[in-house]
Amino acid sequence: MKIKKGDTVLIIAGDDRGKTGKVLKVFSEKNRAIVEGVNFIKRHTRQTQRAQKGGIIEKEAPVHVSNLMLYCPKCSSPTKVAHRVLAGEEGGKPNKVRICRKCGEIV
Ligand SMILES: [Zn+2]
Secondary structure (H helix, E strand, O other): OOOOOOOEEEEOOOOOOOOOOEEEEEEEEEEEEOOOOEEEHHHHHHHHHHOOOOEEEEEEOOEHHHHHEEEOOOOEOOOOEEEEEEEEEEEEEEEEEEOOOOOOOEE
């Protein structure tokens, strides 16, 4: 997966094209991610004995990662990432980071 939780992404397809948002959750096996404020769906909730009132709630639906591009906060534009392995280790694994191909900033 190229997208991680907490990333800022640009939506490049669909109704929300051009919006940016923060990744709230990633479903790596489905290649989908929930992006804050993007792809809202209306969902009817049923009134139950336990829950409060029934009604319509709006909720973000997962977006396929092919519709997302990582957004670099440094150059304020969508970017492709490169990977770089830093010296040293982190938690016993090679310290691999993603860097912006344009400005070289770690994203
Ligand atoms: Zn950049």
